[in-house]
Amino acid sequence: MGDILVGTCSWTDRALVASGWYPRGRRDAEGRLRFYAERFPVVEADSSYYALPSERTSRLWAERTPDGFVFDVKAFSLLTGHPTRPDALPADLRPALARRRAPDPGGRDAGLLDELWARFTEALAPLRRAGRLGTVLFQFPPSLTPGPRSEAFVRACRERARGWPFAVEFRHPDWWRGDREPATAALLADLDATAVAVDTARDLPTSMPPFAPVTTRRLAVVRFHGRSPHWGTGSKEEAYRHTYTEGELAAWVPRVRGLAERTEQVHVLFNNCCADAAVRAAETMRRLLGEEVPHQLRHACMPLPGLWPGD
Numbered sequence: 001m002g003d004i005l006v007g008t009c010s011w012t013d014r015a016l017v018a019s020g021w022y023p024r025g026r027r028d029a030e031g032r033l034r035f036y037a038e039r040f041p042v043v044e045a046d047s048s049y050y051a052l053p054s055e056r057t058s059r060l061w062a063e064r065t066p067d068g069f070v071f072d073v074k075a076f077s078l079l080t081g082h083p084t085r086p087d088a089l090p091a092d093l094r095p096a097l098a099r100r101r102a103p104d105p106g107g108r109d110a111g112l113l114d115e116l117w118a119r120f121t122e123a124l125a126p127l128r129r130a131g132r133l134g135t136v137l138f139q140f141p142p143s144l145t146p147g148p149r150s151e152a153f154v155r156a157c158r159e160r161a162r163g164w165p166f167a168v169e170f171r172h173p174d175w176w177r178g179d180r181e182p183a184t185a186a187l188l189a190d191l192d193a194t195a196v197a198v199d200t201a202r203d204l205p206t207s208m209p210p211f212a213p214v215t216t217r218r219l220a221v222v223r224f225h226g227r228s229p230h231w232g233t234g235s236k237e238e239a240y241r242h243t244y245t246e247g248e249l250a251a252w253v254p255r256v257r258g259l260a261e262r263t264e265q266v267h268v269l270f271n272n273c274c275a276d277a278a279v280r281a282a283e284t285m286r287r288l289l290g291e292e293v294p295h296q297l298r299h300a301c302m303p304l305p306g307l308w309p310g311d
Contacts, residue, residue, distance in 0.1 A: 002220075002260040005042040005070065005134075006286045008278040009223065009271035012047065015237075019275035030064055037065040040282060042072065042134060044223075044269050049074040049139070051088045052116070053123040062130035070134035071127055072167070072221070072267060076120055079113070081153065082141050090119075117160050134267060135165040135194060135219055142171040142206070142232070146180055151187060158191045167221050169196035176209045188215040197222045197259075199252065206232025212255050219267065220259040222252070224281065226272030242272040244281040246288070253288050 010016070011032055026035040036043060045061070047053065053073075061071060078084040078097070086094040096112040127133040138157060144150045158166060168188055170176070175184045188195045197212035199222070214220055225231065226242025233239070259266045268285060270278040 001257075002262075002264045002266055004256060004260050004266045004268065004289055005040075006268045006282050006289070007040040007042040007044070007270075008282055009044040009269050010046050010278075011036040011043050013273060013278070015273050015275055016278065021276040021279055030060075033061065033064045037069050039279075041068060042070050042267050042269070044072045044074060044137065044271075046074045048120075048123075049077050049082075052076055052090065052119055055123050055126060058124055059126035062126050062132045065132060067131070069132060070267075071132055072134045072269065073124060073127070073136050075136055075138045076116065078116060079120065079157065080138050080140050081144060089116075113160070133165065134265075135167040135221065136161065137167045137169060137196065137221070138193075139169045139196075140171060144170065145172050146174050146184070154187070155191065158193060165194075165219065166192065167194035167196050167219070169198065169221075169223065171208070173206065173208050176211045181209075181211060181213075185213045185215055188213075192216055194219045194221055197255075199224045199227070199248075201227045201229055201231040204229070204231055210255075212259060214259060214262045217263060219265050220263045221267045221269070222256060222259070224252075224268070224270045224272060226277075237273060240271055240273045241277075243274065243277045244270075244272060244284070246284060249281065249285050250288055252285075256285075256289065 008016075012029075016022075017027070017032070022032050022035055026032060045053075065071075076084075077088065084097065086097050089097055093112065093115060096115075124133060124136070138154075138161075140154070144153065154168065168191075170184070174180060185195060193215060195213045195215040197210065197220070198208045199210055200206075200208045212220070212222065224244065226240050226244070227248070228234070228239055228242050230238040230241075256266060256268060268282075270281045270285075272278050272281060
């Protein structure tokens with residue numbers, strides 16, 4: 001039976017910080033992370049999706065967390081084919097982004113991507129050296145629909161990230177629908193990539209099937225995005241606003257345990273926003289799975305509730 005690590009998709013979300021979950025004296029950058037890491041063993045760093053992280057930042061993350069704590073780091077938006085604002089890049093790379101037209105890993109913008117990959121790798125090196133890197137999450141946009149061209153793009157990303165711990169979350173539901181499901185699982189298994197299972201709203205055109213495949217022995221990942229009816233259409237706050245009920249989480253318990261029986265480790269991460277809804281859901285899931293929840297977490301939630309390139 002593999003280890004099951006439960007946490008949230010951010011420890012710096014504005015709604016969480018404003019909720020009062022962090023006590024006085026623990027609300028600065030260092031205090032928040034240390035407080036979080038005393039209560040959960042895993043967290044997703046999503047800031048790296050919006051802007052290239054720095055080596056100094058990931059070094060501080062490693063220094064402020066205990067042995068055994070791990071970060072799942074979200075890949076920078078441009079690396080996964082998402083639209084990216086020029087000001088998300090370092091100033092010296094912005095002109096190259098302005099000239100770039102579309103994702104083309106082997107073509108005219110290869111020089112820009114080469115530099116982005118190099119800087120991204122360098123930035124995360126402190127986490128690797130400290131044993132704090134769980135996986136790098138490549139969340140591909142809804143515009144990446146199944147087909148040969150999209151598969152080639154995913155393969156090109158994996159080639160650039162050869163040797164990295166690599167997890168994939170597709171945002172177009174057709175990757176996991178009907179007859180396509182086995183082919184998608186086979187693609188990820190061939191790439192030694194972890195398939196990310198998701199929980200989202202049901203019965204919407206953009207709903208993701210709650211399929212939980214195992215494509216690598218090393219790791220399985222489940223991300224709980226909430227069940228807002230605005231999933232895929234509303235603002236970030238609307239799309240992810242949801243308070244999970246115990247029944248909704250209990251339905252996932254046998255699936256999570258099933259993943260643990262087939263992998264070395266399972267990461268269960270909550271991305272539902274609205275005050276401290278994510279940390280409360282994470283605490284409930286840990287209890288349902290039979291994990292021992294630290295006394296501090298129970299008290300806090302009651303009232304407000306590898307190898308890498310170049311190695």
